[in-house]
Amino acid sequence: AAGDPAAGEKVFRKCQACHAIGPDAKSKAGPALTGVIGRPAGKAEGFSYSAAMSKEAEAGLIWTPDKIGEFLTNPKGFVPGTKMTFAGLRKDQERADLIAYLATFP
Ligand code: HEM
Known part of the structure; x- marks a missing residue:
């Protein structure tokens, strides 16, 4: 199914320990x-x-x-040696929702 940005906002909780997003976001x-x-x-x-x-x-x-979808499925598989310590999002729908959410911050 197409990505749902509202559902993706919830998935983004898994990223927030390390990532901010939005107009004033800092690394x-x-x-x-x-x-x-x-x-x-x-x-x-x-x-x-x-x-x-x-x-x-x-x-x-x-x-x-x-x-981004490939990276998030398996970060260390897609970019061997990356310092992003995240196991990955294996569910297609979670990734689609998350990517729809990311796209709301151009
Ligand atoms: C890099 C997304 C979870 C730490 C990146 C990049 C993306 C991304 C797209 C590449 C950005 C660029 O090239 O500018 C996400 C998403 C997450 C997530 C959507 C949740 C689903 C996490 C978590 C951590 C983390 C939980 C920390 C434990 C990092 C680090 C990098 C990175 C350190 C830089 C990687 C490097 O230089 O090798 N992330 N991330 N991320 N992320 Fe994440």
Whole structure:
């Protein structure tokens, strides 16, 4: 089913220990995610990325909905060596909802 941003806001609770999103969001343990959909990887201002994520950024990774979906399914599988310590979201609907929520912060 299509992603539901309201349901995705609840899923985002799993991300909030490390990520903020919104007009005034600042990077915490993880980079601020405002505008992340469609943005090149590794570009949050003032955030120090892992060598692994920086390498993906240099290789031209763009956070399209599909690529974010792949990353969130299995972060360390998609970007080996990433310092994002998160097991992943295995449910398709949870990922679709979450991505719909992220898209509400262009
Ligand atoms: C990186 C999303 C959970 C820590 C990222 C990036 C995205 C993302 C899209 C890449 C951003 C960029 O290139 O600017 C999410 C979402 C989460 C989640 C949607 C919840 C479903 C977490 C959690 C933590 C975390 C729980 C901390 C335990 C990080 C860190 C990075 C990162 C440290 C930088 C990775 C690196 O440089 O290798 N996250 N994340 N994330 N996230 Fe998360």
